[in-house]
Structure formats: structure tokens, C-alpha cells
Amino acid sequence: MFGLFKKNPETELEKTVFDKLGGAPAIDLAVDIFYRKVLVDDRIAHFFDTVDMENQHKKQKAFLTMAFGGPNHYTGKDMREAHKGMNLTEEHFGAVAEALVGTLQELNVPQEDIGSVVEIAASVKDDVLNR
Numbered sequence: 001m002f003g004l005f006k007k008n009p010e011t012e013l014e015k016t017v018f019d020k021l022g023g024a025p026a027i028d029l030a031v032d033i034f035y036r037k038v039l040v041d042d043r044i045a046h047f048f049d050t051v052d053m054e055n056q057h058k059k060q061k062a063f064l065t066m067a068f069g070g071p072n073h074y075t076g077k078d079m080r081e082a083h084k085g086m087n088l089t090e091e092h093f094g095a096v097a098e099a100l101v102g103t104l105q106e107l108n109v110p111q112e113d114i115g116s117v118v119e120i121a122a123s124v125k126d127d128v129l130n131r
């Protein structure tokens with residue numbers, strides 16, 4: 001599914017990360033793999049003990065689609081509000097970022113695009129950590 005979009009030097013600059021990853025089906029798959037990784041990571045799995053994961057998948061898909069420049073259907077909480085009172089640390093954030101990068105690597109996303117995704121994640125870090 002990834003890699004169906006051929007690089008075109010003339011349009012490359014206008015392509016969103018969303019398009020480059022392969023659009024909605026690719027984000028779907030990425031979020032599934034991502035949460036599988038999160039839920040087996042002892043550093044962070046406990047945060048999701050009481051969370052409705054089906055609902056969480058939907059929100060995360062919508063959020064990542066928006067964050068990657070795809071069609072904006074995200075209606076969830078802003079990142080500061082969503083993570084308030086969880087006392088999240090740098091380590092927690094790092095573990096989630098690792099899961100995200102690991103997912104993209106598993107899907108053979110080019111390193112350059114993984115870099116763009118990491119930048120997007122980093123841009124919400126202060127909000128997620130409520131600082």
C-alpha cells in the first residue's frame with residue numbers, strides 16, 4: 001500500500017505527508033500497528049487500561065490524518081486538554097514516539113517522511129506534556 005505514490009519532482013513539494021504515506025487506508029493500518037506496539041510497552045500500556053480502544057483508534061486516525069495534512073475530520077479534544085492530569089513525562093512521550101517511528105519503519109515508509117512525522121509529533125509535545 002505504501003509506495004504506490006511515485007515521486008514526482010514537480011509536485012513533491014505540494015504533497016502532504018498524508019498523501020505520501022498512502023492516504024486513509026495507510027493511516028488506518030499505521031494506527032492499528034501503532035496501538036499494538038503501545039499496548040505491549042510496559043512504560044505506557046497502563047495509561048490505556050481503562051480507555052475504550054475502539055474509540056481511541058478512531059480519534060487517533062482522525063487526528064493523524066489532520067496532522068499529516070489530510071482531510072480534517074478531527075473533532076476530539078485539543079492535545080493539552082486530552083492529556084491533562086496524566087502526569088506524562090519525557091519518557092512517556094519518547095515511548096509513544098518510538099512506537100510511531102517503529103510503525104512507520106515496519107511499513108517501509110522512507111526515512112525522510114518518518115522525519116516529517118516526528119517533527120509533527122514534536123510540535124505537539126509541550127501540549128501533550130501540559131507544560
Ligand code: HEM
Nearest residue numbers: 044047048051059060063076077082088092093096121128
Ligand atoms: C504525539 C503525541 C500524542 C498524540 C498526537 C496523541 C493524540 C491523542 C488523541 C488524538 C487523543 C484523543 C483525544 C480525545 O479524547 O478527544 C488522545 C488521548 C489519549 N492519549 Fe494521547 N497522544 C500523544 C501522546 C500521548 C502519550 C505520550 C500518552 C501516554 C503515554 C498518551 C495517552 C493518551 C491517553 C491515555 C488518552 C485517552 C484519554 C481518555 O480517553 O481518557 N498520549 N491522544
